[in-house]
Amino acid sequence: MTTYKIAVLPGDGIGPDVTAEAIKVLEALKQQDPDFKIEFRPFEWGSEYYLEHGRIMPEDGLDQLKSFDAILFGAVGDKRVPDEITIWELIMPIRKNFQQYVNMRPIRRLAGIESPLKNEQPIDFMVFRENAEGEYSNIGGRLYQQQSQEMAIQNTVITKQGVERIAKYAFEYARKNKKSKVTSATKSNAIIHSMKLWDEVVKEVAEDYGEIELESNFIDALAAYFVMRPESFEVVVASNLFGDILTDLGAALVGGLGVSPSGNINPDRTFPSMFEAIHGSAPDIAGKGIANPIAQIWSAALMLDHLGRPDLSTAIVDAIEQVLQEGRVLTPDLGGTSTTQELGSAIAEKVQQLIVK
Template sequence: MKNVVLIPGDGIGPEITNSVTTILEKAGADVNWVRAKAGLTAHEELGTPLPDETIEAIEEHRIALKGPLTTPVGAGFRSVNVALRQKFNLYSNIRPAHTLPSIESPFRDVDLVLFRENTQGLYIGKEQWIEEGENKKHSEAIAVVTEEASRKIITAAFEYAKQHERKKVTLVHKANILKLTTGLFLEVGRKVAKEYPEIEFEDLIVDNMAMQMVMRPRQFDVVVTTNLFGDILSDLASGLVGGLGVTGAANIGDDAAMFEAVHGSAPDIVGKNLANPLALLFSSLMMLEHIDQKAVAENIRKAIYKTLVEKKVYCTPDIGGEGTTSTFTQAVCDNI
């Protein structure tokens, strides 16, 4: 049995976590949950958004499944998500975007996987104020891109393409303007691509990429990019298939992994039995595949798809149904 650290999170987190653990138990997943706290709830209860006990649990077990966390905007504590990714060097953020049955979208047959470098770029948080005199403010932010980190994420994207029989990797950059940082990323990408001659390689400037994704998303297969661009484009990719509520996410390093729902904590619907657990559920399937329980993951995926076809009765209102968290959970369990 595999020990997995379970962080329910804030807001609707405990509700969707309960749904996911119920479904995985029904499917026979060989998982032992080690419960831990993080986020605003932990901050209010324990005085810190990331308790030492939670870090120690992840250090011991190396796998975590995490619900949504609340991060204050502009002030307050720093993002726990970023802190965990940097603490455990979870350099590879993986965000699949697949067209789902009965989920409304103007796009069909979207099937792309976005790899985002997860530890560098502007998200290292190196910012400072520069004094310019009275009544003047000047702020600066520093972006860091290294050859080593670039090679790791780009290689991860190519390895994924190879293992999943994907045909193309698209590298996204802004090397026409940011010549040293994303220029280095592009340079490394071209070198890595030569090691995988069987996989088509292309590079696109980020603004063109954004346009192409909303015009012809089916042309993309595996996409790899830097931290900031990946943050933006992965949400855009989710929007192509129905939003953040229907897409999973993984953060994987060399010796640890965290799987999470990247949508918000939705405090307005807490306790109303209306929370959609699909994002965390798809993240949990990525987790099951990571720990070599692929058959269980595929069984659950088939049950989800069957439930979505019957969504009017069972699914939550945000994806066009008239059901609740409970009816969706029960329907998936019945379809397993």
């Protein structure tokens, strides 16, 4: 019997609050299913750690994490610490060094949540964002700082290998889940070097999946189509920046950042994958007990699917939907008055009802 070992990085702001609720749901599963064994080890790294130690994680932090089966990540961000430190000294080292080159983000309107769109068509598609290179590169620099001729150069890194592997992952997902179309986000009419390479490689990959249509849209038009016809998408593949922006837009269409999960996947499983809500640390509501934990709980469900328990993953999502449909326990962003802990407990109780052993 496998015992899953999970590294927990609660982080800053609302991160510890929503992560505690995700663990509560996972513990509820463990109580109900004797075949499900899971252990958690917390790592209190983040802004407070940085303010005390001058670095956001220990020098051997990555070595400490790499033996775990997965990482459950809260959120980082604190006004006392520059964003480039929290991002480039914690999140990016984990994603890049652990070769988590796939960022997967479901865009799905759960039952019980209203969309700001008038369109009542189902919204349910997956966005695969290249997660290791692209526009989020620290290659570049600034010259003549604080002078009239000051300049900055930020390089985008697009490689054939990087595009090929994210495109293959998207098409394999489409094939496995019987999807008929993959949509590629591009801007090769204006970004004529990196995005033309993106287009060429995605097209080459698509040739090996003849049963699946390849649709390619310029990013500006694609953002409009997300609003105008979101029901037409099944699988979307995008570069790092394009995927980041599109999924925040997609989240807004299906209930907001508070309900939107993500996974940073190492497909080869040579390193642990990391699962996190796509929202930030939300310092404006930190400590108030009103943060919506659904995105983090759903991220834990994605983690279980990755670890080989799709049954338990489905049970969590079903429990979330049932609680939403009942409408008795909702946080303020969903129109209710319940606390973070109350919503987490309601989902934990519901998931126990759904798992009958």
